[in-house]
Amino acid sequence: MERETLHSFLRDMLLARAFEERAAEEYSKGNIAGFLHLYPGEEAVAVGVIRAVEPSDYIVSTYREHVHALVRGVPPGQVMAELFGRTDGVCGGMGGSMHLFDRQRRFMGGYAIVGETYPVALGVAYAIAMRELPEAVVCFFGDGAVNQGTFHESLNMAALWRLPVLFVCENNQYQIGTDVHRHSAVTEMHKRAHAYNIPAEKVDGMDVFKVHDAARHALDRIRSGSGPQFIEYTTYRFRGHSMADPGAYRPPVEVRAYQANDPVSAAVKDLEFRYPNAEELAQAGPDNIHRLAERGRSAGHLSEEDVQAIEEEVGKIVEEAVQYALRSPQPAMDDAWKHLYHNRRHEVLI
């Protein structure tokens, strides 16, 4: 594993964790209102997938999308300011936590009606196919969303017209408070994709490298013209569905078991686990010795202090994001009217 990749995955995941925990804190303070759906536990999916995507690709996400936006490169200050409902939020305070859009970064929105991401992805992909561009769309959704009609409608059309969509199921095993065994007759979501002749696999969503590899290969297949692909990532959210949900329906032992399998600490462990020892270095062939040695040295440099450095760095970023949001003014009603009709900019209305 490339040291830099590993280093940056870890940074993204730690930033995601710190951002979300801080959002929870700001919610408790009253700086954020409304619904707030947090991502801790699932970071490996957003990071692994979105880091496999090109800048020319598109992301369509759900209402649990702060981290998707951050990994995509939306500045943390703009995301936080949007959660605060302020003018400098990425949508000027008109969207909020569940509706982050960044046109410039091809982040096509957070959608708060379960099952809406499929048709949006379908439409973007249709445009790509019509224009014969080498682009792809990543469509996120949760396990609960596979029971919506749009899932079946859209997978059917995506397969029928071989549209460049990567369907990414974030299976955190809960549809709000109803566990997967109680909401789905088929609990392995990737099997549903087979009904539409879409290649699909199930991948450990707690391992960022496995997540990344699967997404990268799927995107390669999409770009080679194989049509839509489907990956189900098994993951787990450590918090309740939203800040309004204490998550009491989940057995404490289950939560603890998944926390022990925390993707963030797993990545740290992976980092340490992968240090090559002297024997491995010795066993490597002549061509690989240099590379392995190089990697080992780099990894050695990384270790614990480097993790601390990353934690400090992301802590600072999050603090700055909060200060940016706090400084940003509240939008006025005129700002809201301005966004309602595009044509109004060019016409005299009656």
Next chain:
Amino acid sequence: MAEELLYWQALNRALDAEMAADESVFTLGEDVGLYGGSYRVTEGLYARYGEWRVRDTPISENSFTGLGVGAAMVGMRPVVEIMTVNFALLALDAIINMAAKIPFMSGGQFAMPLVVRMPGGVAKQLAAQHSQRLEHTLMNVPGLRIAVPATPQDAYWQLRQAVASEDPVIVLEHELLYFSKGPVDFAAPAPPMHRAAVRRPGGDVTLVAYSRMAEVALEAAQELAKDNIEAEVIDLRSLSPIDWDTCADSLARTHRLLIVEEDCRFAGAGAEIAATLGERCFFDLDGPVRRVAGLDMPTPFNGDLEAASIPRVADIVAAVRELCLAGARK
């Protein structure tokens, strides 16, 4: 130079013109391609533009309308055909939660150059599930524009304007108008998409109507003229926004208002028109605003009952007489 065309032909010509002019325009829906469209609106386009620009879809209204939304977000200009307005109930999430809200929720980052065409209204004994009017539902959604063309000329103009619009436009076509004939002048400059048209001048009463009811109101006005009652007929052409100025100007002269709508009366389009014009023109009015509207019931299958469930010429004539008489007594 005007050409005599049927309403569906005018729509077909408008779509053809837009598709020829701009490669980002494409149309999709059930049977729009090989079959040519249930009401022939897309006839010939599949052969001319190919399957990617004239796309036959599965019966999946919410997702193919949502497909239009996604495509519009990346600069395409989709024209979604929903076979009938009744099936649009299955696509309301895409229309209301997505098309109407994305430009706003994104803080104006995304335009929504999406057109959703749908035939509706009471036709000929199609029964309750195929005889609906949904304008009341759609009018209550900020962010949508609603065009309701009543003539082939307006069908041509307004569909072209809808395709050019950066906002989502719902084009409500009427099933009984597809085979009505009228002149279409391709060269004449179009009035704004939302401008109302005074179809007939008159000084005694204002009839405000839209879509097929604009024709019915015109017929009633001709009847009334025999009794020396001169009705001014306003065809709204657009239900969102509504051209209130044209209506108010008329009321300042006639002092009487009758709204004719095919929609059910309760909380229908006419209720909004009555309320707004009542507020705005109260001191111009000689009497209360009146409505002739569809009965508050699902459309009956039986032909006679069906005909009696929506405004007829005689209903309008009777209502106008009563309105004028009441005014005269004052």
